[in-house]
Amino acid sequence: MNAPTSKLPVVVIGAGPIGLAAAAHLAERGIAPLVLEAGASAGAAVREWSHVRLFSTWGEVTDPAAEKLLAPTGWARPDANAYPSGGDWVEQYLQPLADVLGERVRFGATVTGVSRAGRDRVVDADRQTQPFVVHFTAAGDREERVLARAVIDASGTWTTPSPAGGSGLPALGERAASDRITYRVPDLRDPAVRARYAGRRTAVIGSGASAFTALAYLADLAKSDDGAGTKGVWIVRRGISGSTFGGGEADQLPARGALGLAAKAAVEEGHADAVTGFRTEAIERDAEGRLVLVGEDGRHLDPVDEVIVLTGFRPDLSFLDELRLGLDERLQAPTELAPLIDPNQHSCGTVYPHGHRELSHPEQGVYLVGIKSYGRAPTFLAMTGYEQVRSVAAAIAGDLDSADQVELTLPETGVCGGAGLFDARDAAEVDGGGCCAPAPQLVQLGAPATAGAGVDQAPAGGCCGS
Template sequence: MDADAAELRTEPSTQPSSELLAEPPTVVIGAGPVGLAAAAHLVERGEDVVVLEAGAAAGAAVREWGHVRLFSPWSELTDPAAEKLLAPTGWVRPDGSAYPTGADWVRAYLQPLADALGARVRYGSRVTGVSRSGRDRVVDADRERQPFTVHVESAGGAEQRLLARAVIDASGTWSLPAPLGADGLPALGERAAADRVSYRVPDLDDPATRARYAGKRIAVVGSGASAFTALSSFAELAGQERGTHTVWVLRRGIGGSTFGGGEADELPARGALGLRAKAAVDSGHVEAATAFRTVAVEREGDRLVLVAEDGRRLDPVDEVVVLTGLRPDLSFLAELRLALDERLQAPLALAPLIDPNQHSCGTVSPHGVRELSHPEQGFHLAGMKSYGRAPTFLALTGYEQVRSIAASIAGDQEAAERVELTLPETGVCGGAGLYGEEGAGGGCCAAPATLQIGFGVPSTAGGGC
């Protein structure tokens, strides 16, 4: 089906009955790496597909962190079906051993892939709701025989309804960063301090951003790859701009796994990232505040003071960079019947495979359409959004997910069930849910210890991971 035919199904109440009888396309939400891969797999199987992207171009979220270098090489960042679609365009596969930035990923792969998909990709199309045609969440009668109805708002504010045979939500989690507050809610005063709080890894090559942080005292909150990236960047800035210093705020203690897998990580660039963060601490450019769970942000003149639940107060800082994870936006899916884990907000069957409360180290088990299905048949979460609040998602995971989902939509259940995926060892212990309590995740880390870090200030590593 071409794009014009797809348009005929956007306003079902005004279309001829012959068009209403035709099967609508599969709608993919999001023109990021996984959404575009999903479209490529569907096209390969002869399926009609429409990709709805809220941004003005492909990989809109990736563009926002385009200055950050990925820790996966090119060989793990392109999808096989996408490569087949790109081949006739003269596309040249990048060197598989190189590590691109987000901007490189967009320029050399994501935008060319979207261009190859052509009119199937619709930009400036924000999905505001998904439901069953004529059926809200409550109604059972004839539910599964009804197509999905996808409500879309254009960049200019115009509204549209699009019918869909199936829906793959690959919209990611970029739009909802987790707050500073350790209880999952914004800390008291966090919103009022919005002018001094950022939730992204800063681009210090940008003159305005560099000026914001140069010579300042900065608090970085978080313990994952984004925090490592920020710590190493600020340490480099400190070596160039006098007065720049970073306080690393961790909700846990520091243990053997705090900096990731290091040389044991099967993704060498990811291991190196943790080692660079450790070097930043060891150099004295970064000091650590451990087991610090923020509940409030207070103003002290032009500076901010972070307050922990146990009453501790950090010395005033000029800026706060919050890198505590991302969350899925489920608001536009409220009329669908989804089976989500109550903690991770990931599909029920997938959650045990990725739950940081249970899996402190190791690989993700192979999974596909079976683990990504919901009571609402024909609807699937894919990509980073399928992980909910869980960390350590890899592009390879998403590509395998949509290969399996596309096979199922096309009626090839044998291929859909044949899930084969080998992921590199994460080399990372723990996750957002772990504070090192006895018995959590099998106890992957060493016993608490007093460590000399930063400027030699003693800090108690409060219990492991």
């Protein structure tokens, strides 16, 4: 890299947990980071699910380089064995870290494009010697740009949730019914939100940690004084088997196992019914304005008052269009990383440790990290992202020996979460195999055993087991 380019900052997109950790690792190596954050404060996305508790402990969601940066300020690390909520994570770690970084973090800066200076996507001549140019809008929609020696995109996937439609596209009528649909786990502590679901029938679409959380919340509401008549309808695209609810008591992340067991209890106790093998094709309104979910097979479910869609997230790649990215055609993850995180083969505990080499692209010097690097795979944990940015920062500094020494031991079993970046909220619903699907059926767990019902019975058809 020529001298003028090496003196430029490294632009980090996003001031969430992984973006701020990247800035800390760069600063530790004497490289100037510039973090561009669209939100008004650190962890803007995390703040939107501040009511949700992580299933990872404090010891698993803080980064070592960030802790070193915080130590001189008198910051005290929270109890390593305690479980923070999203709000705790922001207030006790992310915001203090952003404060230490100071002017190296710019809030209200929305990145609109990244390219090579003077080179569009087509031009080859002297491409690798040119710095990156990052366009962004600041306060008052003022357009600005900055040159960078490298770009680390840690912007996450929170702003681009997947739709209810089983085809990956919005179901017919989904946009028109947006007043009755949410793509987030509702905060039932908020009186207005609580009133929206209390005594109502709510469909929950999804099969990951977020869906488990929503089912457990609705069950708690149903058991409360103001929640009589609250009912959940759990919509699952596959069948229900013994592994549906994760690792349970065998999970090496105990809180993650407990989350699956809470969802199972919600169904067994009758606070929710499970509809399996159902892929939503359309969302219609009945004569009373309630929502009716229509399956790809033409089946109409009983009307519901609200729908919570928790089918995962996907990366926004639009502002990277002028860069030459190497992405897997299925997962939209870096080509070398995709086989290591394929949810058809891996859980979060079996993902192979990886660093800058697996995160590299044909466009040298650009890295997608954190949950965005996983594309549509749900197998991400925060500690994976911290190791990613440690390796990437070392590579940018030219310390390839350190960059290549990627070591990470992850807890095994159970449902993964943190489409995330965030260990308890954005596990995508990933269909396994794709060769067949069980017939749609209503499953009432805890009821007298019948053919095709119950969590311990896998769906028929050898290749269809979930």
